[in-house]
Amino acid sequence: MKTMTEIVVPQLAESLVSATIDKWLKQPGDWVDIYEPVCEIITDKVNAELPSTVAGKLVQILVGKGETVPVGTPICIIETEGSEAASQVEAPSIEKSEPKQSGSTSSAAIETEDAPMRNRFSPAVQQLAAEHSIRLSEVPGTGLGGRITRKDVLAYVASGAANGSSAAAVNASLQAPRMVDAAAQVRSSGLHLTETPRLPKIEVEGSAGAGRGDNFIDVTPIRNTIARNMRQSVSEIPHAWTMIEVDVTNLVLLRNKLKEDFMKREGINLTYLAFLLKAVVNAIKDVPIMNSMWAVDKIIVKRDINIALAVGTEDSVMTPVIKNADHKNVAGLAKEIEELARKTREGKLTLSDMQGGTFTVNNTGSFGSILSYPIINYPQAAILTFESIVKRPVVINDMIAVRSMANICLSLDHRILDGVICGRFLQRVKDNLESFNLESKLY
Amino acid sequence: MAVIEYIDAIRKAMKEEMDRDEDVFVLGEDVGIKGGVFTTTKGLQEQFGEDRVLDTPLAESAIAGVAIGAAMYGMKPIAEMQYSDFMFPATNQIISEAAKIRYRSNNDWTCPLVIRAPIGGGIFGGLYHSQCPESVFFGTPGLKIVAPYRPYDAKGLLKAAVRDPDPVLYFENKKCYKLITGEVPDDDYIVPIGKANVLREGDDITVISYSMPLHFVEQAAADLESEGISAHILDLRTLQPLDKEGILEAVRKTGKVLIIHEDNKTGGVGAEVSAIIAEELLYELDAPIMRLCGPDVPAMPINPPGEKFFLLNKEKVKEAMRQLALY
Numbered sequence: 158m159k160t161m162t163e164i165v166v167p168q169l170a171e172s173l174v175s176a177t178i179d180k181w182l183k184q185p186g187d188w189v190d191i192y193e194p195v196c197e198i199i200t201d202k203v204n205a206e207l208p209s210t211v212a213g214k215l216v217q218i219l220v221g222k223g224e225t226v227p228v229g230t231p232i233c234i235i236e237t238e239g240s241e242a243a244s245q246v247e248a249p250s251i252e253k254s255e256p257k258q259s260g261s262t263s264s265a266a267i268e269t270e271d272a273p274m275r276n277r278f279s280p281a282v283q284q285l286a287a288e289h290s291i292r293l294s295e296v297p298g299t300g301l302g303g304r305i306t307r308k309d310v311l312a313y314v315a316s317g318a319a320n321g322s323s324a325a326a327v328n329a330s331l332q333a334p335r336m337v338d339a340a341a342q343v344r345s346s347g348l349h350l351t352e353t354p355r356l357p358k359i360e361v362e363g364s365a366g367a368g369r370g371d372n373f374i375d376v377t378p379i380r381n382t383i384a385r386n387m388r389q390s391v392s393e394i395p396h397a398w399t400m401i402e403v404d405v406t407n408l409v410l411l412r413n414k415l416k417e418d419f420m421k422r423e424g425i426n427l428t429y430l431a432f433l434l435k436a437v438v439n440a441i442k443d444v445p446i447m448n449s450m451w452a453v454d455k456i457i458v459k460r461d462i463n464i465a466l467a468v469g470t471e472d473s474v475m476t477p478v479i480k481n482a483d484h485k486n487v488a489g490l491a492k493e494i495e496e497l498a499r500k501t502r503e504g505k506l507t508l509s510d511m512q513g514g515t516f517t518v519n520n521t522g523s524f525g526s527i528l529s530y531p532i533i534n535y536p537q538a539a540i541l542t543f544e545s546i547v548k549r550p551v552v553i554n555d556m557i558a559v560r561s562m563a564n565i566c567l568s569l570d571h572r573i574l575d576g577v578i579c580g581r582f583l584q585r586v587k588d589n590l591e592s593f594n595l596e597s598k599l600y
Numbered sequence: 601m602a603v604i605e606y607i608d609a610i611r612k613a614m615k616e617e618m619d620r621d622e623d624v625f626v627l628g629e630d631v632g633i634k635g636g637v638f639t640t641t642k643g644l645q646e647q648f649g650e651d652r653v654l655d656t657p658l659a660e661s662a663i664a665g666v667a668i669g670a671a672m673y674g675m676k677p678i679a680e681m682q683y684s685d686f687m688f689p690a691t692n693q694i695i696s697e698a699a700k701i702r703y704r705s706n707n708d709w710t711c712p713l714v715i716r717a718p719i720g721g722g723i724f725g726g727l728y729h730s731q732c733p734e735s736v737f738f739g740t741p742g743l744k745i746v747a748p749y750r751p752y753d754a755k756g757l758l759k760a761a762v763r764d765p766d767p768v769l770y771f772e773n774k775k776c777y778k779l780i781t782g783e784v785p786d787d788d789y790i791v792p793i794g795k796a797n798v799l800r801e802g803d804d805i806t807v808i809s810y811s812m813p814l815h816f817v818e819q820a821a822a823d824l825e826s827e828g829i830s831a832h833i834l835d836l837r838t839l840q841p842l843d844k845e846g847i848l849e850a851v852r853k854t855g856k857v858l859i860i861h862e863d864n865k866t867g868g869v870g871a872e873v874s875a876i877i878a879e880e881l882l883y884e885l886d887a888p889i890m891r892l893c894g895p896d897v898p899a900m901p902i903n904p905p906g907e908k909f910f911l912l913n914k915e916k917v918k919e920a921m922r923q924l925a926l927y
């Protein structure tokens with residue numbers, strides 16, 4: 158017995174309402190094993206491979222590459238061959254998933270409930286729909302399992318033309334867009350927030366004009382996510398900024414002493430960042446309000462210290478999270494940093510790598526910055542940057558010495574934090590960093 | 601215009617062609633004095649004499665071989681195979697000689713031969729009197745194959761076959777002989793080989809078939825009309841060469857197509873028809889192409905329940921048509 162099973166966009170995280178198909182890994186006709194990825198999806202949080210819930214043959218792709226669809230939308234159909242029993246097992250699971258759906262989209266969900274063929278369009282139907290600019294979701298289906306037949310489309314076209322009676326052709330062309338607009342308005346799923354903004358279609362009139370013309374780069378989904386998050390952070394959070402400088406001379410000596418052994422022992426670099434994280438985490442322990450978020454009528458202070466680490470690539474920046482960073486020693490942090498950096502470079506971050514950050518650290522010194530004004534990683538309370546270590550003449554006990562100095566910058570949510578508490582926090586970070594010496598232990 | 605039986609239409613065509621052209625002659629087992637086991641050639645020997653209506657030995661290879669030789673010599677033989685089941689001893693002659701003569705001799709020689717053979721079951725004929733051998737010859741370039749359903753086409757196609765300069769296999773359905781009647785003009789007309797015919801206009805489903813099953817299709821279509829299902833029926837009439845344009849046009853009409861024949865499903869004419877549709881009309885299909893054919897079993901059972909199971913009937917056809925319409 159053959160059964161058709163739809164693969165739907167799963168609820169990858171509570172907050173997720175939609176996902177964008179990045180790339181299809183399987184094509185119609187391909188065999189798909191259970192749990193084998195069928196496509197890559199991009200969400201606000203992460204890129205993920207979407208595994209198949211059944212084994213079978215992929216017969217139809219319903220959502221094309223680059224399209225954004227709400228959670229719960231079927232994206233492809235897999236034909237499975239199994240016994241009656243198998244399909245019976247399947248049935249309840251489909252029912253289970255339905256309540257979730259029906260919350261947002263009422264009529265459509267009900268319709269698909271008893272109309273399994275509702276969203277299976279024959280080539281003839283698709284062609285006619287394209288020809289007459291019809292939204293198939295509005296066409297009643299009279300075929301088997303609620304399928305929209307070719308005749309249904311023709312009848313729909315005829316009825317549309319009937320409305321306009323005279324000058325049918327003109328009306329038909331006018332009507333099509335109007336119907337589309339109406340449908341867009343009644344959408345209730347809050348899609349307007351999460352939908353990928355349509356790219357402006359810029360038409361260059363005539364030849365390029367005086368200049369050599371401009372290049373237009375399509376905004377990628379990840380770029381779009383970054384843009385939205387940044388805008389949200391800047392527009393919602395009243396940012397304030399402060400900076401201190403830290404003498405890391407001893408830390409430099411310590412690291413130089415340990416780095417070769419560490420490389421031999423662990424196979425990874427011992428970076429300054431690991432020490433910095435340790436210093437930051439310990440400072441947060443002393444000033445827990447740094448690890449909080451604004452919730453309008455209250456401030457939520459997070460108990461877990463999960464450090465989000467800004468990791469840049471050529472064309473984007475991601476913020477993977479080191480969970481429970483306060484449970485780790487410097488060596489452990491170094492390993493985590495290495496691991497997350499590698500995953501970011503390889504594009505293999507998973508959703509769990511990205512979730513739950515409570516405070517963000519950005520190692521801006523890695524690209525040579527000596528001063529930066531970071532934007533808070535929404536909805537956290539603060540973000541800290543660690544700038545380049547540079548040798549500078551410094552006055553100590555009225556004598557001039559050459560010391561390794563670094564700036565640490567902090568952007569803070571001024572609704573939660575003020576100057577005094579942040580000053581205390583930064584002072585703690587500074588003390589922690591400066592107290593590393595040749596006797597400090599990594600483990 | 602007279603309403604006559606299918607078998608009369610075939611007899612009339614032979615008679616008229618023999619009248620018209622002295623080179624036309626008939627040969628086969630018991631076609632002379634007896635007038636054929638189905639009486640298809642009844643009265644021909646009386647009218648045209650023993651020289652033009654030859655009773656042959658029970659050797660189909662000889663019948664085909666003699667006919668091929670005569671045709672290559674310029675005669676216009678109509679060779680009768682008593683049952684199409686008996687054609688197989690002559691298969692080598694037909695496929696390897698008749699079909700290839702023109703090609704092999706670089707157009708020097710032709711073989712204007714007609715082989716008439718009754719096909720189909722439903723007469724409790726069992727294994728050796730019920731077969732549909734279309735698929736055996738269907739894939740042989742050089743042969744033309746016709747399989748009329750209406751008496752009008754039976755006459756017109758046989759006349760066209762006789763006048764055709766190349767070998768034509770004329771498959772007449774023995775069940776149609778007395779069952780199917782229709783108006784047939786008395787005057788001289790031909791039905792062109794290679795042209796399908798729309799038997800009924802409709803816009804819900806397209807049914808493509810040939811020969812006897814069309815009887816059930818027409819009946820089922822009449823029944824389904826009252827259920828609000830309107831069927832577009834195409835009679836292929838010629839199996840080789842298939843009327844590609846006609847097929848595509850009929851399918852375009854509805855986007856849903858059901859192909860029906862009595863010959864078994866695997867490798868049958870329907871397979872080729874569906875391949876043509878799939879190649880040309882993917883984007884106009886509204887449903888998977890459906891086929892309703894004989895089962896893939898070695899032969900027609902001789903016991904009546906078995907035969908009934910094997911054969912198509914109105915109910916089976918109607919059910920398939922309804923299913924497609926509802927899809």
